[in-house]
Amino acid sequence: WIENTTPIEWRDTIRDAVLTWNTSFEKAGFKNALEVKVQPDDADWDAGDINYNVLRWTSSPKPPFGGYGPALANPLTGEILGSDIMLEFVFMKNRWIYDTLFTQGTMSHGETTHTGELNCSLGHEIQQNLMLAKGLASGGKIEDKEMLRQGLTQLVLHEVGHTLGLNHNMKSSILWDEKEVHDKNKTQGIVTGSVMDYAPANIAPIGVQQGDIFQTKPGPYDDWAINYGYSVALEDEAAEQARLEKILARSSEHALAFGNDADDMRAPGRHIDPRVMIGDLSSNPAAYGADRMALINKLFTELKDKATVKGESYQQLVTSANSLFGQYRAQAGVVSRQIGGVYVERAVVGDANADKPFTPVSLKRQTQAMDILAKFVFAPDVLQNMQPLY
Numbered sequence: 001w002i003e004n005t006t007p008i009e010w011r012d013t014i015r016d017a018v019l020t021w022n023t024s025f026e027k028a029g030f031k032n033a034l035e036v037k038v039q040p041d042d043a044d045w046d047a048g049d050i051n052y053n054v055l056r057w058t059s060s061p062k063p064p065f066g067g068y069g070p071a072l073a074n075p076l077t078g079e080i081l082g083s084d085i086m087l088e089f090v091f092m093k094n095r096w097i098y099d100t101l102f103t104q105g106t107m108s109h110g111e112t113t114h115t116g117e118l119n120c121s122l123g124h125e126i127q128q129n130l131m132l133a134k135g136l137a138s139g140g141k142i143e144d145k146e147m148l149r150q151g152l153t154q155l156v157l158h159e160v161g162h163t164l165g166l167n168h169n170m171k172s173s174i175l176w177d178e179k180e181v182h183d184k185n186k187t188q189g190i191v192t193g194s195v196m197d198y199a200p201a202n203i204a205p206i207g208v209q210q211g212d213i214f215q216t217k218p219g220p221y222d223d224w225a226i227n228y229g230y231s232v233a234l235e236d237e238a239a240e241q242a243r244l245e246k247i248l249a250r251s252s253e254h255a256l257a258f259g260n261d262a263d264d265m266r267a268p269g270r271h272i273d274p275r276v277m278i279g280d281l282s283s284n285p286a287a288y289g290a291d292r293m294a295l296i297n298k299l300f301t302e303l304k305d306k307a308t309v310k311g312e313s314y315q316q317l318v319t320s321a322n323s324l325f326g327q328y329r330a331q332a333g334v335v336s337r338q339i340g341g342v343y344v345e346r347a348v349v350g351d352a353n354a355d356k357p358f359t360p361v362s363l364k365r366q367t368q369a370m371d372i373l374a375k376f377v378f379a380p381d382v383l384q385n386m387q388p389l390y
């Protein structure tokens with residue numbers, strides 16, 4: 001159900017996003033597995049009633065995130081009994097707490113350990129990326145509304161994913177290489193292997209045509225996970241075991257890569273596999289990050305003119321500069337993880353297709369990362385384009 005407090009102009013986007021999950025269920029043998037209705041204005045039931053699974057639309061004074069999707073499971077069987085999704089007004093339109101988000105919010109990502117769906121902060125991530133995307137797209141090619149539509153779609157897909165029982169997949173962003181990921185003909189709405197990642201807004205680098213900004217369909221990993229969790233079991237126990245093992249045997253496929261919060265490198269000193277990371281994109285995340293940092297450098301030269309309006313305060317300039325700098329910083333973090341990194345595989349003994357449990361990041365990739373940091377982080381002229389702002 002979509003709560004009757006939801007703005008009318010966003011209801012179709014929310015409904016369509018939820019229904020997109022049906023493509024995964026169709027592959028697992030179910031038609032119309034998910035249905036979405038709008039709570040009538042004169043409904044005699046409350047949106048908090050456990051008998052109804054509701055996409056709430058809320059406007060909290062101090063929202064923790066832009067969206068979260070808690071589910072209540074039977075502790076004995078794991079069966080999900082009820083679930084709701086909170087979508088915060090702050091996600092779509094919120095100028096008055098930009099500052100708070102960009103100072104306290106951004107920093108907290110590196111300092112807190114968060115696990116589990118109750119603390120999902122994708123809404124927060126996407127909101128920042130939406131602001132970035134707005135800044136980046138002020139050339140006019142991408143319309144705000146389309147960007148917001150894609151952003152909201154990705155948020156709903158992700159939060160519904162939690163309510164279906166999926167946890168985060170911070171490794172799925174390695175699906176495409178750093179060039180393919182900008183090619184709409186290839187991605188077709190699937191930017192990462194799973195909607196359960198925390199990928200950045202996929203903004204085209206300088207000189208490249210804009211592709212899909214956000215994920216708007218479940219990815220191959222999501223199809224696979226739904227197939228495992230929801231497809232109908234066989235009556236015969238041994239046959240069922242064999243059927244499940246056949247599904248699991250695909251775990252070494254590139255498109256099905258999986259790594260969750262337990263292994264991610266979001267904070268320095270946490271874990272060793274740089275592919276399991278938030279805010280990164282493509283199978284060459286350092287190259288992707290360098291492209292983004294080059295773009296941000298260019299945008300800083302134009303920012304003062306674009307973000308200041310005669311008679312208005314400097315707030316837009318501060319907000320935009322913080323947004324761009326935050327993204328620059330995040331990409332520097334992504335690049336840094338390559339150095340000393342070790343790829344980890346969790347495949348079981350006997351999986352013929354699996355790589356070795358531990359493989360150091362290649363010397364070439366580590367050198368590349370160091371070169372990028374030398375140029376974009378440690379050089380004397382780093383972020384010189386920010387200077388004229390002050």
Ligand SMILES: [Zn+2]
Pocket residue numbers: 117120121122158162168
């Ligand atoms: Zn989440």
